[in-house]
Amino acid sequence: MCYAIPGKVKRIEDKFLIVDYFGEERKAHNELSQIKVGDYIYAQGGFAIRRIPHNEAQEILSTWREIFFDLQKVDLALSRLNQERKDIDSRVLSILDKVNYEIKPQKEELLYLLSITQEKELDFILKSANFLRQKYHKNACCVHGIIEISNTCSRNCAYCGISTHNTGLRRYRMSKDEIFCAAQEAIEKHGFKALVLQGAQDLNYNFKDLANVIQCIKNELGALVIISFGEIGPHALERLYKAGARGLLLRFETSNPQIYEKLHPGYTLKDRIQEIKQAYELGYLLATGGLIGLPGQSYQDILNDLYLAKELNAEMFSFGPFLPHPATPLENLKPVIEEEMLKVLALARFVDPQNAKILVTTAFETLSPNACREGLLSGANSVMLNATPFKYRELYSIYPDRAHQSEEVGEQIDKTITLLKQLGRAPTDLGVRA
Numbered sequence: 102m103c104y105a106i107p108g109k110v111k112r113i114e115d116k117f118l119i120v121d122y123f124g125e126e127r128k129a130h131n132e133l134s135q136i137k138v139g140d141y142i143y144a145q146g147g148f149a150i151r152r153i154p155h156n157e158a159q160e161i162l163s164t165w166r167e168i169f170f171d172l173q174k175v176d177l178a179l180s181r182l183n184q185e186r187k188d189i190d191s192r193v194l195s196i197l198d199k200v201n202y203e204i205k206p207q208k209e210e211l212l213y214l215l216s217i218t219q220e221k222e223l224d225f226i227l228k229s230a231n232f233l234r235q236k237y238h239k240n241a242c243c244v245h246g247i248i249e250i251s252n253t254c255s256r257n258c259a260y261c262g263i264s265t266h267n268t269g270l271r272r273y274r275m276s277k278d279e280i281f282c283a284a285q286e287a288i289e290k291h292g293f294k295a296l297v298l299q300g301a302q303d304l305n306y307n308f309k310d311l312a313n314v315i316q317c318i319k320n321e322l323g324a325l326v327i328i329s330f331g332e333i334g335p336h337a338l339e340r341l342y343k344a345g346a347r348g349l350l351l352r353f354e355t356s357n358p359q360i361y362e363k364l365h366p367g368y369t370l371k372d373r374i375q376e377i378k379q380a381y382e383l384g385y386l387l388a389t390g391g392l393i394g395l396p397g398q399s400y401q402d403i404l405n406d407l408y409l410a411k412e413l414n415a416e417m418f419s420f421g422p423f424l425p426h427p428a429t430p431l432e433n434l435k436p437v438i439e440e441e442m443l444k445v446l447a448l449a450r451f452v453d454p455q456n457a458k459i460l461v462t463t464a465f466e467t468l469s470p471n472a473c474r475e476g477l478l479s480g481a482n483s484v485m486l487n488a489t490p491f492k493y494r495e496l497y498s499i500y501p502d503r504a505h506q507s508e509e510v511g512e513q514i515d516k517t518i519t520l521l522k523q524l525g526r527a528p529t530d531l532g533v534r535a
């Protein structure tokens with residue numbers, strides 16, 4: 102199985118390849134040696150990750166060619182703005198007209214949209230986000246895999262099920278060989294082209310081993326490696342970048358320093374942001390964002406979160422619902438409702454219509470069984486599937502009853518492909534900014 106379409110190199114422009122996917126051109130950083138015009142490659146996250154033989158590419162492309170243009174038509178039909186405008190709040194209409202005609206909205210206008218709860222208005226907001234997603238990104242969609250390599254955390258975040266609050270949890274840390282085997286299975290058996298290696302804030306990571314395994318995944322298996330190990334400091338970031346990691350998933354969680362410090366005692370938002378900025382300087386693609394529904398969080402805070410993600414140069418916006426774990430001090434707080442999360446995804450699209458890859462997080466899928474479908478129809482264009490070995494998956498219990506916890510990887514892929522086909526989405530790489 103492989104849910105990714107190979108592209109043909111049309112031109113080479115300095116460090117970039119211009120890659121063609123059935124007539125659509127996208128840009129990919131080139132780190133592969135001896136690439137020529139006419140070669141076929143896989144790209145992920147805007148990086149060329151692997152060259153593939155012509156005959157293999159032709160075979161895959163002939164299968165896709167039959168359905169690619171049909172998928173585009175489905176996507177176009179689903180993203181059309183044929184909204185009945187009667188009875189819709191006039192201020193919502195005028196803001197969305199601006200947004201849809203590429204006029205930058207004011208922050209107060211987006212704040213007004215965030216406060217909307219009425220069904221018709223909300224529906225128009227979500228449809229406008231989907232319209233913009235299609236306009237700028239066509240039907241491209243990323244499907245990434247995640248391997249959770251350690252649940253051994255030194256921090257006491259007030260909501261997290263693998264924090265030090267959860268004293269009854271069995272802890273694990275995957276060995277270098279286990280990580281490589283899990284990555285090999287995800288890439289070679291299941292066809293993933295981009296993998297997130299995620300772990301808790303573990304004080305005992307062996308960065309020599311991690312660098313080694315990242316190098317092997319990149320060079321031997323040919324995949325984009327995104328790291329997510331909390332705050333590891335500039336030296337470890339640099340070491341892992343040199344080994345081949347090209348993405349960093351590190352959320353700032355909230356742009357409100359008071360809320361941040363209450364929920365993460367002993368740690369500061371300033372340090373978190375500093376780490377994200379250092380990673381960007383090193384060249385990492387950034388996936389960042391926040392938690393929605395935190396105690397004391399206002400709509401203004403959420404809007405500030407969205408603008409902060411843009412200001413930090415997020416390639417991928419990763420916003421998920423706050424889901425407190427029962428073994429933590431915040432066990433009794435209720436999570437947000439699905440509509441609030443959809444509004445945030447839509448607003449993320451309005452904040453950065455042309456560039457944002459917007460993720461439907463596993464936490465959102467845990468909150469609602471419809472999250473993936475509805476999120477993709479509200480501006481999102483990226484999903485994450487869990488490729489953690491079963492024996493560890495349950496132990497990475499950051500919140501209870503996680504989506505995909507008991508699903509085989511193949512089962513998750515089948516469901517995702519079915520959904521993406523229903524929505525007319527295709528796995529072409531979304532490319533990068535020039």
Ligand code: SF4
Nearest residue numbers: 254258261264301302
């Ligand atoms: S949120 Fe991250 S740092 Fe905090 S306890 Fe959980 S895994 Fe550790």
